[in-house]
Amino acid sequence: MTNTTQRRSRQSPTADELRIWRGFIETARELDARLSSRLHDESALSSGDYTVLLALSEAPGRRLRSSALAKAVDWERSRLSHHIRRMEGRGLIRRDDCAVDYRGAEVVMTDQGAQAFRSASVPHLRAVRELFVDALTPEQLDQVEDLTAALRTSLDASAPA
Amino acid sequence: MTNTTQRRSRQSPTADELRIWRGFIETARELDARLSSRLHDESALSSGDYTVLLALSEAPGRRLRSSALAKAVDWERSRLSHHIRRMEGRGLIRRDDCAVDYRGAEVVMTDQGAQAFRSASVPHLRAVRELFVDALTPEQLDQVEDLTAALRTSLDASAPA
DNA sequence: CACATTTGATTGACGTGTCAATCATGTACC
């Protein structure tokens, strides 16, 4: 194990590697943007709204403590707080005081929120199938799983949450 | 070819497919966020700044018409316009009137911008290697290329830009 | 009990992104 070997692995990517990286990240961004855009067109929900409503829909009583919701969607609390405020303004959720701990608020999905989520869900899932699942062979889908695992391992190994 | 077959391919993804999808998109987002964050910490450039400076650095005279720049980075014009205004405020670029067509402005990288780009570049590329290239085997890197191509084909087939 | 500390959540400032509207210059056509 020479210094040269060590150093080589720390250098910049090759042109090919960089091309593959750019293709990957730009395609992922585009996919994400396209799905968000369709969601918004079809249901007037943003991708963030959908994420929040999905988490609430899976919670008992369609309600969660703000902190539990933040953990469920893996968002920073201030991000959630801002988003919740906007969603409350549009009647998708409501904030209740939490009886057992007056610091914490509970976020509750409203009927209107549940209705919006239901009507968004099917077209959104269909879009995921069209633009992702059906674009790949079953073998490729398995490859994605492995790739994701490898990348995530590396991300987790390298510091921040 | 029955209706059943046709219909099946239009249904929602299975639980496994959905899990793979979520893993994929969340990992891609996280990678993107992590690289942006490192870039910002190490060089005080945002990922958008870097993209713009990279495009300018590759242009003759380190300058481009605003529309050409928009095409080079594949951004909407209004997005570019907003970003350019902010970058100009920080001295990274400058806007010159274009002599041959007074509608169009030219965006020029300043020396300060070039300096910032140079010092950001090496650490950023190293981060791409660490978090992406080195996380995958050469075979996996090839797989990424194929996956990207498949997804892009499907995206291109399905309407917008 | 009083006080410091921790915990749950919100706020404000500011950078970023999208969309629709606008503005100014260039071009075509009569």
Place this chain on the structure above:
DNA sequence: GGTACATGATTGACACGTCAATCAAATGTG
């Protein structure tokens, strides 16, 4: 040359995200 249209770019309004500061209720410790 003058009017209509196309083109290059900017603007304003508003949604979204991050960071640091703040606030209030809960908890621990003397």
